[in-house]
Amino acid sequence: MERPPPPAIDISRQDGACSVNLQGDWTALALAGCREARGLRAQLQKLAGAPDDTRWSLSGVTRLDHIGAQLIWQAWNGRMPAQVALNDGQRRVFDRIATLRTDGWKKKMVDRFNPVTLLGARLLSFFAQLAVGVTMLGQLTFDLLRFLRAPQRGPWREISANIYNVGYKALGITALVGFLIGIVLSYLSANQLRIFGASTFIVNILGMAVIRELGPVLAAILIAGRSGSAITAQIGVMRVTEELDAMSVMGISHGFRLIMPRVIALGIAMPLLVAWTDLMALLGGMTAARFQLGISFAFFLRQLPEAVPVANLWLGLGKGVAFGMLIALTACHYGLRIKPNTQSLGEGTTASVVTSITVVILADAIFAILFKDVGL
Structure with missing residues (x-):
């Protein structure tokens, strides 16, 4: 069985602007077989902290799964760079990760104890959970209909x-x-x-x-x-x-x-x-x-x-x-x-x-x- 091409990072500079081109397979299998996986993570995080005019390109990426996309997304600190070249499939993967990880990238503020605020927060949490419960019940109804149909x-x-x-x-x-x-x-x-x-x-x-x-x-x-x-x-x-x-x-x-x-x-x-x-x-x-x-x-x-x-x-x-x-x-x-x-x-x-x-x-x-x- 032919081994997948290892993930790699190609950096080029032209007219003072930095271009980062990702190449190879960015999948769980390829990353597991790559000895320099930790070095790639550190290098990605260092490049993500560069100025905003850095151009990113994933055109050289042959395969991209959730694990590889998550590694890149974490290096980007949970937001898409201003200049990035993606195909439609890669963009869909990052959009899903962004949707799933929205709450994880938000900074939470801890307020001082306030009874009114605490009561309001509890009420809002109750109604939010009630809305989620109603949504779950509706989704269960559709799932049961789908199950009965097939x-x-x-x-x-x-x-x-x-x-x-x-x-x-x-x-x-x-x-x-x-x-x-x-x-x-x-x-x-x-x-x-x-x-x-x-x-x-x-x-x-x-x-x-x-x-x-x-x-x-x-x-x-x-x-x-x-x-x-x-x-x-x-x-x-x-x-x-x-x-x-x-x-x-x-x-x-x-x-x-x-x-x-x-x-x-x-x-x-x-x-x-x-x-x-x-x-x-x-x-x-x-x-x-x-x-x-x-x-x-x-x-x-x-x-x-x-x-x-x-x-x-x-x-x-x-x-x-x-x-x-x-x-x-x-x-x-x-x-x-x-x-x-x-x-x-x-x-x-x-x-x-x-x-x-x-x-x-x-x-x-x-x-x-x-x-x-x-x-x-």
């Missing part, structure tokens, strides 16, 4: 991998927590019901509380803390390692390849996890009721369909679908907002978990208001 080209591997990571790997923790919550709720309820001689109503309390409210909310909070943080961290690491920038340069949609598979996976896995959590919580409640009140498993299972209408089960599963999609959208939103540094990665992951849990509780309150007359 399902054979969809990201099936990403969807199945996320279902495995989010659903199957969470069975253990959801089963354990659900079982223990069922035991605790049963013991607390049994102590009160025994006083009034209404021990059999433990079936009504456990069934309604677990199937309608506790199961969906408990599963959603566990998934928000476990899988929501993992999604944010995964996308954040892709930002730190510049994989997101590379995807944008190659024309790969973040929404279709990163956001939509996770939303679909959580929308499928969450109702299954809700049903699993309900089952384990009821099992724990039945176990505690057997030892505390002497109620057999057979009586509990026979009375459960009469005590809890089936509409509550469908309502709980519907909550699971909504909670899963909200968690995925929130996690992806904060993952894409992470800046390329480790501090932002930690702060974004923490904010993602807190916001996901808050959104789940708010959505549950809205469900309780909208369906207050269903299944009662």
Whole structure:
């Protein structure tokens, strides 16, 4: 296999003006095989600090990828020289890098503490994030339509991998927590019901509380803390390692390849996890009721369909679908907002978990208001 021509810099002077001609392949492969890559970086930075009448030419560059263009763009300190000769393809690469890197070249000013300014900044940040969230939701709608139009080209591997990571790997923790919550709720309820001689109503309390409210909310909070943080961290690491920038340069949609598979996976896995959590919580409640009140498993299972209408089960599963999609959208939103540094990665992951849990509780309150007359 023929080695690519190494990157080189040709400097010429004519009538007091300096001309810089870049030659060879400015690609990741060529730069990796070039022993003088560090010297080229230092030489580029030195030439970029020359007077503005320096003429740059990339006509001798045979190949240019994102890595090479980024090296040149950093040497130019994030702005195009006044005199530069580029072809259309090279200009498009630099335009993409300029768009992706706009925030990175701006100097940030730190103001003194001012409550009014701080409140205004928080409000502006909230509305900006709300606008981004609405945009993400609209983009998700278009991605779903594109997926339905050509399902054979969809990201099936990403969807199945996320279902495995989010659903199957969470069975253990959801089963354990659900079982223990069922035991605790049963013991607390049994102590009160025994006083009034209404021990059999433990079936009504456990069934309604677990199937309608506790199961969906408990599963959603566990998934928000476990899988929501993992999604944010995964996308954040892709930002730190510049994989997101590379995807944008190659024309790969973040929404279709990163956001939509996770939303679909959580929308499928969450109702299954809700049903699993309900089952384990009821099992724990039945176990505690057997030892505390002497109620057999057979009586509990026979009375459960009469005590809890089936509409509550469908309502709980519907909550699971909504909670899963909200968690995925929130996690992806904060993952894409992470800046390329480790501090932002930690702060974004923490904010993602807190916001996901808050959104789940708010959505549950809205469900309780909208369906207050269903299944009662």
